[in-house]
Amino acid sequence: MADRKPNILIIGIDSLRADHMSCYGYERFTTPHMDLFAQGGTLFKNAFSANIPTTSGYCAMLTGMDLFTSQVVALRHKGPLRPEVRTLAEILRDQGYNTTSVGFEGNPASRGFDKYINFPGWGSWNQGRSPKAQNLNDVFIPELDRLVNDDNPFFVLLRHMDPHAPYLPPVPYERMFYHGNECDPSNESMKPVMTFKPFCDFFAEWMPPGITDKDYIIAQYDGAVAYMDACIQTIFTALKKHDILDNTIVVINSDHGETLYDHECWFDHHGLYDCTLHVPLIIRYPSKVPAGRTIDGYCLHHDLVPTLLDLADIPSDINFDGSSLVPMMLGKVPSQNCEFYITECTWMRKHGWRTPEWKLIVALEPDFHFKPEIELYNLIEDPEEYNNLAESCPDVVAHLKGRMDAWIAKREKETGLTDPIFTQGDWHGHAGIGAFKTSQQAYDTLHIGNPEQAAKLQSESRS
Numbered sequence: 001m002a003d004r005k006p007n008i009l010i011i012g013i014d015s016l017r018a019d020h021m022s023c024y025g026y027e028r029f030t031t032p033h034m035d036l037f038a039q040g041g042t043l044f045k046n047a048f049s050a051n052i053p054t055t056s057g058y059c060a061m062l063t064g065m066d067l068f069t070s071q072v073v074a075l076r077h078k079g080p081l082r083p084e085v086r087t088l089a090e091i092l093r094d095q096g097y098n099t100t101s102v103g104f105e106g107n108p109a110s111r112g113f114d115k116y117i118n119f120p121g122w123g124s125w126n127q128g129r130s131p132k133a134q135n136l137n138d139v140f141i142p143e144l145d146r147l148v149n150d151d152n153p154f155f156v157l158l159r160h161m162d163p164h165a166p167y168l169p170p171v172p173y174e175r176m177f178y179h180g181n182e183c184d185p186s187n188e189s190m191k192p193v194m195t196f197k198p199f200c201d202f203f204a205e206w207m208p209p210g211i212t213d214k215d216y217i218i219a220q221y222d223g224a225v226a227y228m229d230a231c232i233q234t235i236f237t238a239l240k241k242h243d244i245l246d247n248t249i250v251v252i253n254s255d256h257g258e259t260l261y262d263h264e265c266w267f268d269h270h271g272l273y274d275c276t277l278h279v280p281l282i283i284r285y286p287s288k289v290p291a292g293r294t295i296d297g298y299c300l301h302h303d304l305v306p307t308l309l310d311l312a313d314i315p316s317d318i319n320f321d322g323s324s325l326v327p328m329m330l331g332k333v334p335s336q337n338c339e340f341y342i343t344e345c346t347w348m349r350k351h352g353w354r355t356p357e358w359k360l361i362v363a364l365e366p367d368f369h370f371k372p373e374i375e376l377y378n379l380i381e382d383p384e385e386y387n388n389l390a391e392s393c394p395d396v397v398a399h400l401k402g403r404m405d406a407w408i409a410k411r412e413k414e415t416g417l418t419d420p421i422f423t424q425g426d427w428h429g430h431a432g433i434g435a436f437k438t439s440q441q442a443y444d445t446l447h448i449g450n451p452e453q454a455a456k457l458q459s460e461s462r463s
Contacts, residue, residue, distance in 0.1 A: 007248040008155040014164040016254035018280040030225045033233035041284030042293040049256045052344040057255035062109040064305030064320035068411040073420040074345035081108035089113045092155045103159035121161030130168040132161045133231035163224035166206030173227040178219035189214040202448040254279040270347045297335025353404035360400040365435040368442035
């Protein structure tokens, strides 16, 4: 049909760092298939997840709203999404789309899909190598075959669990980026990791017994990225075989990045550092999205929904907090806001303010890494954020904090709602404790057990 709307496919890749993709300049050739895909679309170099972790990241991605409007900021968010906020699935369903969610159910922003499909997305050392990305393909490809036979367009969200921990890519990806003895007794780089009490039991369940070399674990992450990339090519092939690739808006995005050996936030995704905030965003739709274009300007998760509606010519009377990125893709606008409010509420409760030059991080209670209350980094001179300038540059701290506080006051006035980072109560999942009084209390209280408990934690966080 000539007036048929385009299909929409969002490939959400959990815990994918943009800087570990070869199309973003990574030295390892981790994403050859997505690199080729990016040549047919537009790649955004400075896409950010402003609200860590998964729950709040996907909420912004799938509603077009910031945390003030959605009131979703914590991993363990309680209750449903506010009824005043509509999800992309609900908007598109009203436009006649068939909607399917794969691997994403129970999140506040997963509301409104016609169909939910799950797949095995975890694993442990004793269970062996975990083909998470292929498990997704095994359930999605038959669903795609069903959807293409319908007269209506489809919207599908895929939540990939590679490279989310446990990092257990199948052979040959396990040693694609590593050669050596991962249990070399002279290497002590994993000692601080395996003695970090809150996470050590979780790590022991999926890392090799006797592991000593951090580079092996980083290579497992990169191997999981490469494995996921190969499995995604199967999806591209299926779209092409059905002759719908060019009539489908395809998005590659991530809910957040990952801390590997960075900042002592071992192999997880907490901390407001750019390794966690910086995410990939690639959009392909040949009739409207320029091919081979790289955008230097800034954008955030909440820009995605208005962008997709713009590309699909779907009118909406919703006043989104985000903005369409189509003008950026066409070279009419250089950037969205280049400074923005950032939050995390998973294992630490913090907020901050990021500009192209500076990063301010303010702890709202003591954290389990015993980090200072205030952190300040010059992102130009110190892009890896290891030189805390808070004490030596109090004037910069005051300036950035003033801008952050003014933004909070502005958004609270506009929405009539309190910044949810201030109203989380037992955000950490331990009833009756409230805000931690000391870092030692946080260290002694917080804990991930085995992968089954980690999966249960994610499930409970979305109830």
